[in-house]
Amino acid sequence: MNLALLFEEDFAAADRAVLTGRRLTHLHEVLKVAEGDLIPVGRVDGNIGSGRVLSLTDSQADILVELTEAPPPPLPLTLILAMPRPKMFRRVLQTCATLGVKDLWLIHSYKVEKSFWQTPWLSAEHLRENMTLGLEQARDTVLPQVNIRKLFKPFVEDELPGLLQGKRALVAHPGTTTPCPTHLDQPTVLCVGPEGGFTPYEVGKLESAGCEGVHLGPRILRVETAVPVLVSRLFDACR
Template sequence: MNLAVFSDTDFIGPDRIVLRGRRRDHLARVLKSAPGDCIPVGQLNGLMGEGTLVRLDEQEAELAIALHSPSPAPLPLSLVLAMPRPKMLRRILQTVAALGVKDIWLINAYKVEKSFWQTPWLQVDQLEENLILGLEQAKDTRLPTVHIRQRFKPFVEDELPQLLHERPGLVAHPGTSRACPSHLNQPATLCIGPEGGFIPYEVDKLQAAGCTAVHLGSRILRVETAVPVLIGRLYDSCLG
């Protein structure tokens, strides 16, 4: 936790917050903080600054805060991701939040198992928790938005074209002739399939909507590896 992210409900006064649970435990057990220590803090969707630890007991950590700095600029990227395996979903959400992606679309695809959509990690509180873990890692406060679409064709035909109008699209697909571009300085939409990739029908539909198929070379990567590799290739600023 490189940044203690807090929300409006954590305030107990104009410049005082109380952290409980995981965040309190991290201060006590990992950082081994003591009263008087200065800790980086940030208000969810707000400014960042410093917090001085005033009190630490078995249940709470009370901090006096001063906020003054904006969060890092977000990536101008919409990520369209075929619903991954639940055990991967948490890691991917944390990773893309840490990289500065603010617009995430989880969609269905032929090779996505129906059971994936039943995972508790798609509940609002679980999504937010994993996204915040990514923000804490990267020292960011802007919470990404996650859109869930369980029907592929209606999304591609009805919603994707408008998204591509604002942010031109790429679909990662091994075996295509065009290499993935690098160092973009403009908005984009990146579509990534499930393990095993999109089927030809899905690639055709994505291309018909306006996406360009690109590849990363001859190596076939797992989704959780391909996501940060593709984002890092497109936008070197995500690590700036």
């Protein structure tokens, strides 16, 4: 936890916050703070800064908050991702938040098992939990927007064209002829398929909507690997 992300319910006053649960455990067991110490904090969708520990017990930490710095800039990226396997979805979501992805669309695909959509990790509570972990890692405060679309064709035909307007549109797919571009500095839409990639029909529909097929070379990567590789290649995400 490189930053304690504070939500509205954590504030007892405009400049006072109370930490409990996971964040309190981190203060005790990892940071080993004492009263008077400063810790990095940020307000969700707001500034980052520091919090001075006013009191510390086994049940809560009271901190005096000063937020003076803007969070890191977001990536100019709309990421459209075929719903990953639940066991890796948490990691992918945390990675997206860490890298600065703010606009995430989860879509269905032929190779996505219908049971994937039943995972509890898609609940609002768990989405917020995992995005928070990703933001805390990156010292960021702005929660990504997650949109869920369980029907591929209606999404591609009815919504995707609007999302692509004014943006460079890419679909990452093994076997295409164009290498993934680098060092982009423009609004971009990136479509990433499930394990094994989109079907030829799905790639065709995405290309008909305006997406350009690109690849990362001959190796087939897992989704949890492909996403950070693609994002870092496109935008120099760690700049």
